Amino acid sequence: MTSLSPIPTYEDLKIKIHESSLVSPSQKTPRKSIYLSNIDQILNYNIPTAHFFKRNPDFPYENVAKKLKIALQKVLVPYDFMAGRLELNIQTGRLEVDCNVAGVGFVVASSEFSLEEMGDFLVHPNLGYRQLAVEKLENLGHDVDQPLCAFQITSFKCGGFAIGMSTNHILLDGMGAKAFMENLASQAFDDGPLVVVPCNDRHLLAARFPPQVVFPHHEYLALNLLTGEGSGPPVYDCEREILNFRIFKLSPTNISNMKVKAKNTTNEKAKISTFKVAAALMWQCHAFSGDIGHGKEEKSTILTSINLRSRVIPNLAPSYSGNGVLPIGISTTFEDLEKGSFSRLVELISNRLDDMTEEYAKSAFDWLEVHRGLPHGDYLIASWIGLGFDEVEYPWGNPIYCCPVVNHRKDICWVFRDATDDGVAVMVALPAEEMVRFEALFYEFFR
Template structure:
């Protein structure tokens, strides 16, 4: 059956920060400016993750920390933009990355606890924020801060965690997966990069002149355009409740059975039914209005949807959102198969021409995603399969943040997890609808 994992009491991991430095490419790289696509431009926010490792007698935390720092120096030669800083091109109003070798953040820390004290790693533990700091207090203004910070935290048991806080502008999930594989190779003595990254983000540049050939209700143009630079896709910080909704293999099969319809041949995947139920619970978690239209945004990879497809080595952001919209009354009273069908059909719209039209729309309107809730799937990302000299992570996953507009979906050995972050009253209604659906 589907279950809910609530947040545990532990919020302070008693972390002591021992060292905080900047790591630059070695050997040094040449200065250059990196073009950022319109997709990159709207993803200016941090994604923190944490990766836990059991004790390895050949690689105690201090040895792993040294290896990780050296690996970072080496891998930043191929990923020079990660050691750069944002620069606003005042002529175009666009963000660029100045690849100036200013450095990525590197933090060494220790906790008074052992890994066993933390319990189940999948819990959305607020204390995990201490394992992936996002800024370096030793630095000055925001424009001096690194675009990514790596942190290694040792535990009393000899195990350790590697936290990574990366600005989404750097790359999407698949790009991050490739980077981590490359980082791991450089922690060995004699391994080459697993794949040479492609920095050509001009592949996703707008056409000249822009050609908006489709309506794009999944985006909106802000009433007030920013004075300089692109608009920021973010939400205000407020007190949130965090819970993991676990879909077992059995509950997913149950959802697929409910989603079956004799009137369609559309393939209904596990992600489709999970996203459909998450959408239903989220739409009904707000004060009820049967005529209110709720829109779900589903993050999709466009690499294989373009013509020609993007190279596997592409390391920018190649993601867009598909949309599904319905009135809350229809969401509550309608059949689940109709909801699943809407979620499944959304990505089918995103062809090569549609994606190019989105990029051109963003060029003209400087807009942002427009939806009530967004589902971002990590099901294809294999962060826990990356092999370091000290082994594979026993758990890899997202760290809770202030984002109440995004649901992170990631894999479990016997099902799927959904990390939901909502204000308390909304969470109570969300959880109530979740449980009732399975009764």
């Protein structure tokens, strides 16, 4: 049986901030500017996450806060760009990271709630979690640049706590963030070595010179901005609206039945993943939750991101700390979405993901170099499945739950593991009327 999470009610976690400061590397690091690839350039927005821990008698909250701060200072030596600030190179019109050790935000806070009081809300990202991962340090003056990354440790009445991380997407993608958290955790151990050595060379995904665009790239919108002096990067943002937030849950039984429904008898060996069937369902629900009345040949496009680390030659290191992902678009007509088979839709997604070869990826980076455009689609379906933030081992134990935090983007939904039953959950943000239609379509699929 599918289930829909209750409407989150804990919008105010009664947070009190005790410390708000900037943390810099523990050793002197060289002043330099870091090149940002074409995909880094367009991801200039924050991704907040929350990582929850149960009480550990051997590590009281105050001790954890001290260890975390020291660990952060140490890990910022190999990750010095995290403590830097964005700057615009006026000669090239491109963003760069100025490694000026201006600092990472560090906030110590407490909540009047216990994890037990939050109950099932602990395993469903809700509005209150926004208080667990601050994006700005309010105590900084208006003339001080805000950090690109901020950590917040929040204690609960029960002795449990949460570590919130708000990071500008330019700095890290999901796998890069996982590697960073592993290294941060390693530095919380006494004299612990880094788990992995970060790969910070973003020239590895630079466009070719001259650019060689050999594929059509319909998943991007050409802005054709000026280049060179006086120009700037494209801005990937959206209108801020009043949104409703829901978590749509898919149990292991749901997923198994969806995979059976998706099996294509003409290609029995095709791999049908959990993400592919979840993405297909979210696509159908979203396509018909908005404006009513689409022409038969009018097209709907979803975007998803492909990890390039094993798709380029030589392979990128798993610890590549830039954005080693690339958006790819999948399109079909609204008529096909409404009347076509579910297996056909999953097959479309599967075939399109297979298109992401090394040559396609290089062509995409070159297209972005020429047209200075942005990802363009109706809906971005992003996967947290397999990132494994809950596998990170800290001195005080592994997280009991990790999740993205809701934000203002209605054009993105997040697919992640559901801690309650090994299924998956999908976080959706939409205006109220669209959410009603989305929910109805979601339930209709399983009737």
